[in-house]
Amino acid sequence: MSWQHRIAAALTERQQQQRFRQRSLLEQSRAGWLLHNGKHYRNFASNDYLGLSHDARLVQAWQQGAERYGVGAGASGHVTGYALPHAQLEAELADWLGYPCALLFNSGYAANQAAIGALAKAGDRILADKLSHASLLEAASLSPATLRRFAHNQPESLQRLLTPQEAGETLVVTEGVFSMDGDSAPLGALHQLTQQAGGWLLVDDAHGIGVQGEQGRGSCWQQGVRPELLIVTFGKAFGISGAALLCDNDTANYLLQFARHLIYSTAMPPAQAEALRAALQAVQQGDDLRQQLAANIARFRHGAAQLSLMLLPSSTAIQPLLVGEDSQALTLASRLRQRGCWVTAIRPPTVPPGTARLRLTLTASHTADDIDRLLEALYDAQSE
Numbered sequence: 395m396s397w398q399h400r401i402a403a404a405l406t407e408r409q410q411q412q413r414f415r416q417r418s419l420l421e422q423s424r425a426g427w428l429l430h431n432g433k434h435y436r437n438f439a440s441n442d443y444l445g446l447s448h449d450a451r452l453v454q455a456w457q458q459g460a461e462r463y464g465v466g467a468g469a470s471g472h473v474t475g476y477a478l479p480h481a482q483l484e485a486e487l488a489d490w491l492g493y494p495c496a497l498l499f500n501s502g503y504a505a506n507q508a509a510i511g512a513l514a515k516a517g518d519r520i521l522a523d524k525l526s527h528a529s530l531l532e533a534a535s536l537s538p539a540t541l542r543r544f545a546h547n548q549p550e551s552l553q554r555l556l557t558p559q560e561a562g563e564t565l566v567v568t569e570g571v572f573s574m575d576g577d578s579a580p581l582g583a584l585h586q587l588t589q590q591a592g593g594w595l596l597v598d599d600a601h602g603i604g605v606q607g608e609q610g611r612g613s614c615w616q617q618g619v620r621p622e623l624l625i626v627t628f629g630k631a632f633g634i635s636g637a638a639l640l641c642d643n644d645t646a647n648y649l650l651q652f653a654r655h656l657i658y659s660t661a662m663p664p665a666q667a668e669a670l671r672a673a674l675q676a677v678q679q680g681d682d683l684r685q686q687l688a689a690n691i692a693r694f695r696h697g698a699a700q701l702s703l704m705l706l707p708s709s710t711a712i713q714p715l716l717v718g719e720d721s722q723a724l725t726l727a728s729r730l731r732q733r734g735c736w737v738t739a740i741r742p743p744t745v746p747p748g749t750a751r752l753r754l755t756l757t758a759s760h761t762a763d764d765i766d767r768l769l770e771a772l773y774d775a776q777s778e
């Protein structure tokens with residue numbers, strides 16, 4: 395077999411499984427709407443939950459940062475890429491979330507790889523919620539530690555895996571708000587079990603930060619839990635991109651020695667860090683945005699219940715509609731698109747086989763009319 399053959403075979407297989415993934419080229423993409431081939435759609439597929447990606451305060455901060463610091467960092471943070479905006483953002487995040495330290499990463503994917511990759515050693519065990527994000531499970535399975543998964547959001551299942559062990563450390567891994575299901579982890583119970591076993595809890599709160607809890611401090615704050623390791627990402631409610639790991643001083647210093655993503659990768663542009671500082675302020679002052687989002691979620695769930703739609707039990711901005719078969723999910727998504735609503739069909743391997751779904755996301759930028767149009771379109775698409 396040649397490379398070409400192998401690649402062609404993999405593509406054919408994907409196509410036959412109806413799992414071929416394609417990107418759509420968009421002329422504009424905002425939290426509430428987008429433009430595709432000159433046509434306007436209501437956007438129910440964005441993670442820009444507060445609509446900050448086009449916020450004038452953030453755009454201006456980025457511009458001013460670029461004028462002052464240029465558009466690129468020029469080197470990794472260990473060389474000459476660590477600038478004042480990085481340090482300020484790290485300090486502000488740590489203070490806001492109640493941790494001694496924050497370390498910036500270029501993406502949530504990188505942060506998860508870096509943290510798990512640098513911490514987990516042979517003889518350790520990583521116990522992860524079965525539905526954890528690909529970046530977490532991948533990092534865990536690439537590490538020399540043993541990976542075991544516990545049943546989704548079931549502390550009893552974690553407890554069964556937490557048998558006493560003689561050597562090695564224990565890392566328990568979960569999301570705060572699950573990206574494909576929209577439900578929240580029982581963080582208090584998970585943390586308690588983890589602590590009893592002498593382990594550490596890592597929470598990836600990509601979909602909770604900015605949205606959940608007081609001032610948008612996220613799922614952990616909302617549930618009164620302070621995990622030893624907290625990952626927050628900036629590509630969702632913060633409207634930009636990048637991530638931070640919140641931890642104690644020694645752990646931060648350890649990662650600065652051993653996390654390859656920090657050492658061998660160019661730092662985030664300082665101008666972006668400036669924009670993220672503005673995003674942090676917007677999030678902190680964003681109660682009106684969170685209220686609007688909550689109102690949209692309530693309106694949608696109320697309407698969906700009246701239409702007997704098969705929604706998963708989620709109270710967050712992620713409102714998945716369970717469909718089952720891949721082809722059915724695709725058909726439904728395209729019918730919704732014909733009705734001016736842009737939604738994504740999520741299929742395996744992103745979710746377990748037989749649980750293909752429409753992952754509807756609501757944002758603060760949607761109006762009541764947007765929500766009503768979506769409900770109408772869902773009703774029509776299902777009964778077509």
Ligand SMILES: *Cc1c(COP(=O)(O)O)cnc(C)c1O
Nearest residue numbers: 501502503527573600627629636
């Ligand atoms: C989006 C996401 C990531 C990846 O973050 P990026 O900054 O987009 O790389 C990691 N974990 C979870 C749970 C996510 O939803």
